[in-house]
Amino acid sequence: MFTDPNPSCERCAATVGPYVNTADGCPRCRGESFAFDGALRLGTYEGPLREVILRLKHAHNEGLAEIVAAAWAERSLDKLHPLSIASVVPVPLHWWRRWQRGYNQSEALARTLAQSLGVPCQTHAVRRVRRTVSQANLSLPAGRENVRGASGARRGGTLGRKTVLLVDDVMTTGRTVHEVARELRNGGAGRVIVAMLARAEM
Numbered sequence: 014m015f016t017d018p019n020p021s022c023e024r025c026a027a028t029v030g031p032y033v034n035t036a037d038g039c040p041r042c043r044g045e046s047f048a049f050d051g052a053l054r055l056g057t058y059e060g061p062l063r064e065v066i067l068r069l070k071h072a073h074n075e076g077l078a079e080i081v082a083a084a085w086a087e088r089s090l091d092k093l094h095p096l097s098i099a100s101v102v103p104v105p106l107h108w109w110r111r112w113q114r115g116y117n118q119s120e121a122l123a124r125t126l127a128q129s130l131g132v133p134c135q136t137h138a139v140r141r142v143r144r145t146v147s148q149a150n151l152s153l154p155a156g157r158e159n160v161r162g163a164s165g166a167r168r169g170g171t172l173g174r175k176t177v178l179l180v181d182d183v184m185t186t187g188r189t190v191h192e193v194a195r196e197l198r199n200g201g202a203g204r205v206i207v208a209m210l211a212r213a214e215m
């Protein structure tokens with residue numbers, strides 16, 4: 014059902030031609046600076062995969078998310094294992110859109126992927142880090158407190174300079190995952206690899 018016949022860019026997961034070396038990106042992403050280090054996809058945002066993703070956006074489809082993620086993991090384990098993933102983090106819902114939805118579909122996907130990889134799923138990693146980033150809006154003493162909290166989070170070592178797999182359902186421009194990856198980096202992640210169900214290509 015989910016076949017991806019085309020090779021994709023190692024950096025942004027866009028479709029590329031056969032035998033193209035994408036270690037430095039592809040024509041689509043070469044001008045972009047991303048806070049993530051690589052990107053994997055299950056397929057492109059079309060056909061049955063698109064249908065499934067649209068269904069995942071509705072509440073009560075958590076079971077479907079688990080089935081899709083299990084199939085995804087099975088297909089991607091040979092790509093994921095060499096990356097030494099230490100933890101899996103879903104893109105928080107508020108970074109996407111505030112759908113009135115009963116659950117975060119990326120979180121359901123991330124949880125099953127983490128299980129397949131045998132690593133922890135860190136649902137709150139980004140929210141925890143997030144408190145440290147909007148310093149411009151804080152008065153000076155509060156800002157200082159904020160920095161202290163940040164280094165405390167790093168010492169906590171949940172991300173510990175290791176490789177984080179950041180999970181999203183669809184990636185279009187990459188700006189959302191870029192922002193989240195930057196926070197993960199600030200929070201101590203060594204490397205961030207984005208895993209998306211589908212790459213939307215405009």
Ligand SMILES: [Zn+2]
Nearest residue numbers: 022025039042
């Ligand atoms: Zn690319």
